[in-house]
Amino acid sequence: MHLSTVISSIIDKTNQVLQGYSLGNVYKMLIYSAAYAAVKKKEMDTRILKPLEKKIPTHLMYQAQRLLSPLFSKTINELDKTLESSRPVSLNEANIKNIVEEVKNKFNSAEYVMVYDCMSLIEFILIAASLKLNHIESIIPDIVFINPIGLTRFVTHQLPNLDHRAVLREFAHILAKELGAHGYYKSAYIDLKVHEYGSLGIEEYIARIDIERIIHEVSGKASTNPILVTADHGYDVIYDTDENYVYVTHGFKEPLKEKHIPLLLLSRFSFFLKAFPER
Numbered sequence: 001m002h003l004s005t006v007i008s009s010i011i012d013k014t015n016q017v018l019q020g021y022s023l024g025n026v027y028k029m030l031i032y033s034a035a036y037a038a039v040k041k042k043e044m045d046t047r048i049l050k051p052l053e054k055k056i057p058t059h060l061m062y063q064a065q066r067l068l069s070p071l072f073s074k075t076i077n078e079l080d081k082t083l084e085s086s087r088p089v090s091l092n093e094a095n096i097k098n099i100v101e102e103v104k105n106k107f108n109s110a111e112y113v114m115v116y117d118c119m120s121l122i123e124f125i126l127i128a129a130s131l132k133l134n135h136i137e138s139i140i141p142d143i144v145f146i147n148p149i150g151l152t153r154f155v156t157h158q159l160p161n162l163d164h165r166a167v168l169r170e171f172a173h174i175l176a177k178e179l180g181a182h183g184y185y186k187s188a189y190i191d192l193k194v195h196e197y198g199s200l201g202i203e204e205y206i207a208r209i210d211i212e213r214i215i216h217e218v219s220g221k222a223s224t225n226p227i228l229v230t231a232d233h234g235y236d237v238i239y240d241t242d243e244n245y246v247y248v249t250h251g252f253k254e255p256l257k258e259k260h261i262p263l264l265l266l267s268r269f270s271f272f273l274k275a276f277p278e279r
Contacts, residue, residue: 033068111225118191120234222275234266
């Protein structure tokens with residue numbers, strides 16, 4: 001099964017759940033579903049997710065464990081295969097050029113480009129499901145940009161020489177130029193939240209993210225014109241064995257001693273979403 005097919009299934013189920021629950025609760029459910037699938041895959045005790053479970057309505061817990069978690073398990077497997085099949089890359093390779101060309105070939109054009117620093121697949125899924133409720137179509141194709149270090153500099157170091165410092169905003173600029181877009185936007189909102197208080201517990205992280213703000217930004221642009229949404233990388237979900245808690249970070253490096261166990265290494269991946277008003 002193609003990755004895009006599995007993601008599409010998750011989006012459809014999320015859209016159904018959104019018709020009866022708030023964005024905030026569905027956001028918790030999605031992150032829990034992905035983390036639960038990862039914990040089960042590693043044959044670890046799911047009780048490490050109890051702090052997050054307590055924040056989720058009981059019926060959504062059923063949806064997460066029985067319906068969404070198996071789909072996230074397939075997604076994680078597909079992402080793992082993608083990492084395993086990718087040859088080693090260096091910061092000096094111009095992978096940005098290749099991905100921009102692939103995006104251009106796939107989407108042809110867009111009126112506006114939005115780049116979010118540190119936005120993971122989970123947010124992309126929730127955005128797509130929410131747009132559908134507002135009669136806005138979206139596509140998340142099998143275009144996955146591998147960011148091997150899970151950090152913004154892997155993207156910005158590949159940008160062409162500019163008259164001023166290369167920043168992620170320039171990536172948005174390049175995409176906009178190639179797609180013939182009339183405007184572009186770069187947001188550091190999620191990344192700032194990840195770094196604001198150090199290693200936030202996963203339930204604390206979710207509580208600090210205003211997901212409605214992000215969805216409002218995207219839907220506001222997509223309600224009238226075709227737009228492209230992407231990110232430089234996502235974030236990682238890690239289990240601290242000493243402190244016995246699950247936290248969020250990005251650019252995670254495997255320690256010599258297994259005191260920090262990676263559950264979801266979503267910072268290694270960037271996705272692309274094209275949204276446009278229903279025809």
